[in-house]
Amino acid sequence: MTMRPTDAAAPLLLAGARLPGGAGLVDLHVADGRVSSIRPSGGPIEPQAERVAVRRVELDGRFVVPGLHDRHVHASQWAMVSRRLDLASADSAAGAAALVAASVDAGATEVIGFGYRDGLWADAPTRQRLDAVSGEVPVVLVSADLHACWVNSAAARRHGVLEAAGQSGILREGDCFALVRELDDIADHVLDEWVGEAADRAAARGVVGVTDYEMRWNRDDWARRAARGIRSLRVSFGVYTQHFERAIVDGLRTGEAVEGTGGLVTVGGYKVITDGSLNTRTAWCFDPYPGLEGHEHPYGLSTVPFDELVPLMRRAVEAGLTPAVHAIGDHANARVLDAFEALGSDGWARRGSIEHAQLLRRDDVARFAELGVVASVQPEHAMDDRDVAEHYWPGRTDRAFMLADLAAAGVELALGSDAPVAPLDPWVAIAAAVGRTRDGRDPWHPEQAIEARVALAASTNGAGAEVRAGAAADLAVIELDPFAAGADALRTMPVAATLLGGRFTHSTLG
Numbered sequence: 001m002t003m004r005p006t007d008a009a010a011p012l013l014l015a016g017a018r019l020p021g022g023a024g025l026v027d028l029h030v031a032d033g034r035v036s037s038i039r040p041s042g043g044p045i046e047p048q049a050e051r052v053a054v055r056r057v058e059l060d061g062r063f064v065v066p067g068l069h070d071r072h073v074h075a076s077q078w079a080m081v082s083r084r085l086d087l088a089s090a091d092s093a094a095g096a097a098a099l100v101a102a103s104v105d106a107g108a109t110e111v112i113g114f115g116y117r118d119g120l121w122a123d124a125p126t127r128q129r130l131d132a133v134s135g136e137v138p139v140v141l142v143s144a145d146l147h148a149c150w151v152n153s154a155a156a157r158r159h160g161v162l163e164a165a166g167q168s169g170i171l172r173e174g175d176c177f178a179l180v181r182e183l184d185d186i187a188d189h190v191l192d193e194w195v196g197e198a199a200d201r202a203a204a205r206g207v208v209g210v211t212d213y214e215m216r217w218n219r220d221d222w223a224r225r226a227a228r229g230i231r232s233l234r235v236s237f238g239v240y241t242q243h244f245e246r247a248i249v250d251g252l253r254t255g256e257a258v259e260g261t262g263g264l265v266t267v268g269g270y271k272v273i274t275d276g277s278l279n280t281r282t283a284w285c286f287d288p289y290p291g292l293e294g295h296e297h298p299y300g301l302s303t304v305p306f307d308e309l310v311p312l313m314r315r316a317v318e319a320g321l322t323p324a325v326h327a328i329g330d331h332a333n334a335r336v337l338d339a340f341e342a343l344g345s346d347g348w349a350r351r352g353s354i355e356h357a358q359l360l361r362r363d364d365v366a367r368f369a370e371l372g373v374v375a376s377v378q379p380e381h382a383m384d385d386r387d388v389a390e391h392y393w394p395g396r397t398d399r400a401f402m403l404a405d406l407a408a409a410g411v412e413l414a415l416g417s418d419a420p421v422a423p424l425d426p427w428v429a430i431a432a433a434v435g436r437t438r439d440g441r442d443p444w445h446p447e448q449a450i451e452a453r454v455a456l457a458a459s460t461n462g463a464g465a466e467v468r469a470g471a472a473a474d475l476a477v478i479e480l481d482p483f484a485a486g487a488d489a490l491r492t493m494p495v496a497a498t499l500l501g502g503r504f505t506h507s508t509l510g
């Protein structure tokens with residue numbers, strides 16, 4: 001069952017637990033929202049516990065790990081995906097159009113779809129192809145990477161993007177983002193309900209926190225949700241350029257809690273997007289994309305010039321907002337590292353991150369470490385993108401998703417999903433990082449796999465891979481030893497319970 005935490009949590013004794021890699025059973029004593037002690041199972045309880053009522057919960061040998069954090073999500077988009085036409089099965093433009101046709105034939109008056117990946121399609125998306133199956137029913141299909149939209153004529157007219165969409169019906173980058181924001185114009189109480197349901201699903205996978213990079217004024221969204229009782233996650237929210245001035249005027253600073261949220265909602269970083277994505281062929285690379293020679297942007301897109309990026313990042317640092325910079329292509333990553341270097345040794349800059357860091361030059365791995373830049377990565381993208389990467393980054397995929405090299409260089413890794421691009425489930429990310437495989441395929445560049453201990457530590461927002469006395473009682477109770485489980489078992493890790501500050505947010509325990 002799934003539960004929302006209350007404002008107070010009684011002291012707990014989590015009895016008969018195991019810690020990953022350990023043989024003996026232990027008891028975890030939880031009080032005031034923290035793990036007050038870890039003792040051999042069956043021993044005496046803490047002296048102070050003798051004076052208060054302690055709830056005893058038998059774990060029967062289950063494993064306890066720090067609660068999991070997804071360091072890169074788009075919460076509203078993730079909540080809305082289940083209400084949209086699923087395009088993941090479309091292996092061609094014709095296949096996607098057939099799914100739209102079925103929806104229209106079933107009586108849909110508007111079709112919003114999500115999840116197509118056209119990088120390897122043999123046929124090209126066109127506006128006319130969608131028109132043929134939809135007529136005057138508006139159709140907007142959002143790509144799996146969120147960086148492109150495919151629209152029909154009716155939708156293009158409704159949203160005023162007929163010229164921008166052209167004959168292809170494809171909107172990329174800024175034009176796509178603007179359209180997606182229009183689609184997100186849903187009543188607050190409806191969207192909050194959907195987000196609350198998604199938060200509960202995340203808690204059921206051992207998740208205690210997310211970093212939300214939705215393109216909204218997230219402070220008010222999450223303050224309102226906390227007031228409405230959505231308190232099953234810790235949330236750190238990003239600020240985009242369109243809200244940058246407002247954030248500075250309001251005095252938002254990275255790490256500070258939002259008033260009235262019980263400390264669960266905190267200000268995150270300043271998010272700036274400097275290039276596109278691989279599947280949309282807009283990630284900014286040093287080498288051209290095969291087949292795009294002679295096109296307008298054969299190397300992908302640099303969306304923020306360097307002479308604008310550095311002042312933006314510097315202003316953020318001066319205001320107390322840590323930069324969190326999107327970069328996917330190797331040219332984009334190199335240029336963003338140049339920008340961090342230009343900021344100097346300011347502490348706020350050194351806590352900054354590059355979001356995605358998918359394709360890197362080998363020399364830039366060491367620069368991550370030297371500059372103290374966090375590599376915020378999404379390992380499941382490697383499983384989704386392995387074939388399109390081999391096609392569009394030929395001869396360079398040994399430099400793609402370089403988790404092992406980054407870890408070996410001493411770079412701090414932060415694992416996430418980029419949900420809805422990949423599922424909001426850290427066990428999926430951990431499995432991809434450890435096994436570099438999915439669906440029975442041979443591992444892809446297994447030399448870049450990392451150990452389960454490293455992947456788990458990169459999924460707990462600094463709490464490490466092991467539960468420690470004195471730490472916040474943000475915990476996940478799981479059925480298998482994550483240090484011994486294989487990639488397939490990690491991907492489907494059974495989660496028996498999740499605790500946030502000592503409060504159960506999910507439990508299947510008796």
